[in-house]
Amino acid sequence: MKFKKSQKLYEKGLKNLVGAVNSPVRAFSSVGGNPLFIKKAKGTKITDVDGNEYVDLVLSYGPMILGHRHKKVQKGVDKALKKGYSFGASTEAEIKLAKIVCDAFPGMDKVRFVNSGTEAVLSAVRLARAFTGKDKIIKFSGCYHGHQDSLLVAAGSGLATLSMPGSKGVPEGAVKNTLIANYNDLDSVKAHFKKHKDIAGVIIEPIAGNMGVVIPENNFLVELKAYLETQGALLIADEVMTGFRSKFGGAQELLGVEADITCLGKVIGGGFPVGAYGAREEIMQEVAPLGGMYQAGTLSGNPIAMAGGIATLTELKKQDPYKKFEEIGSIIEVILLETAKKYNVALTVNRFGSMLNPFFVNSEVTNFVEAQLSDTKKFAVFFWEMIKNGVFLPPSQFEAWFLSSALSDKDIKIIAEAVDKAMEKVSK
Numbered sequence: 001m002k003f004k005k006s007q008k009l010y011e012k013g014l015k016n017l018v019g020a021v022n023s024p025v026r027a028f029s030s031v032g033g034n035p036l037f038i039k040k041a042k043g044t045k046i047t048d049v050d051g052n053e054y055v056d057l058v059l060s061y062g063p064m065i066l067g068h069r070h071k072k073v074q075k076g077v078d079k080a081l082k083k084g085y086s087f088g089a090s091t092e093a094e095i096k097l098a099k100i101v102c103d104a105f106p107g108m109d110k111v112r113f114v115n116s117g118t119e120a121v122l123s124a125v126r127l128a129r130a131f132t133g134k135d136k137i138i139k140f141s142g143c144y145h146g147h148q149d150s151l152l153v154a155a156g157s158g159l160a161t162l163s164m165p166g167s168k169g170v171p172e173g174a175v176k177n178t179l180i181a182n183y184n185d186l187d188s189v190k191a192h193f194k195k196h197k198d199i200a201g202v203i204i205e206p207i208a209g210n211m212g213v214v215i216p217e218n219n220f221l222v223e224l225k226a227y228l229e230t231q232g233a234l235l236i237a238d239e240v241m242t243g244f245r246s247k248f249g250g251a252q253e254l255l256g257v258e259a260d261i262t263c264l265g266k267v268i269g270g271g272f273p274v275g276a277y278g279a280r281e282e283i284m285q286e287v288a289p290l291g292g293m294y295q296a297g298t299l300s301g302n303p304i305a306m307a308g309g310i311a312t313l314t315e316l317k318k319q320d321p322y323k324k325f326e327e328i329g330s331i332i333e334v335i336l337l338e339t340a341k342k343y344n345v346a347l348t349v350n351r352f353g354s355m356l357n358p359f360f361v362n363s364e365v366t367n368f369v370e371a372q373l374s375d376t377k378k379f380a381v382f383f384w385e386m387i388k389n390g391v392f393l394p395p396s397q398f399e400a401w402f403l404s405s406a407l408s409d410k411d412i413k414i415i416a417e418a419v420d421k422a423m424e425k426v427s428k
Ligand code: PLP
Pocket: 061, 116, 117, 118, 119, 121, 144, 145, 146, 147, 157, 205, 209, 210, 238, 239, 240, 241, 265, 266, 275
């Protein structure tokens, strides 16, 4: 397999782009080598500029749940493009997407569209503060909620990949109201409430995907929500990754929890830049123009992005692929575990529906500390061998793999053969 053209573009890109990428995790820093440059994608496959074709388990870090360029999405977006790109005024498409989203999440009477998951979360945190009149927010170590200042501490995703504890440029004042708790550990949340009286809410990835996949144990979320109610604090579910992916109604539907505020992104734009936050009526009444919490956006509710979201969610509802996700997900999980056993490689696989990833460790992974025990050198070897055998994975131990509803038996065969070669290499 040759990467000559990618290499050339990488060198060219270094001149005017930072590290030749526009998001750090794309930089291959933790697996070595240089990033691949992509030419096109269709269905389950992604093709780089050298013409190498891969089964895509990155899916743009989640959004492409139907696979790439699904014909219904393409049609919806093509139609919207012909009418204009952005108006700075309301369109019917926003109302349509809002209804689909609110119908899927019973805890959401109203939703506000923004342009990214980061924006959704920063607005949700502002809203929690506006509604409760309290300042402090608890986040969990290893959860990533986008790159706004106040939550860029003990974060997963790119920060975990680059082994960075936080970010330069975040002033102390910006994080003084952020408290850190341990995932799957309600006592660590309670300890903060014993110390502080001004906690507005707790933000959580209901199924964590940014320290690798980490699953909430037993009734962790239900118990967390019940406890927060006793404290007058809000549960903010960051479903940017899990919304419409774990289930049509997100992780909340699956786990039987109703958050006070929900953040969405990724799938709801079907590959176009969309984020959203929503809540029940009394909370959303705080948002301008109804209330005093200001939040705005020139391109928010962009008609092309709305068309991408409407087409994606409509098709997703029709396909109802969640049973298929469970089946394919468990097949891939078994492939990983049995192949690891065959080559005597220590491996733990965490999976929730269509999100999964392997950790090169013998012990279970239930939180960030345990996730960090994974042998990332082995992951790097595994990653490159998967690439060489036609499977595109996130270039990081701490990112989830995503499945699309387009995956076929042929794709699974490619994955199985690649896993065999990669595990063999890891074992040497
Ligand atoms: N929240 C979660 C759970 C995410 O996984 C991400 C991104 O991966 C974000 C927020 C930030 O979203 P975006 O990258 O669209 O700003």
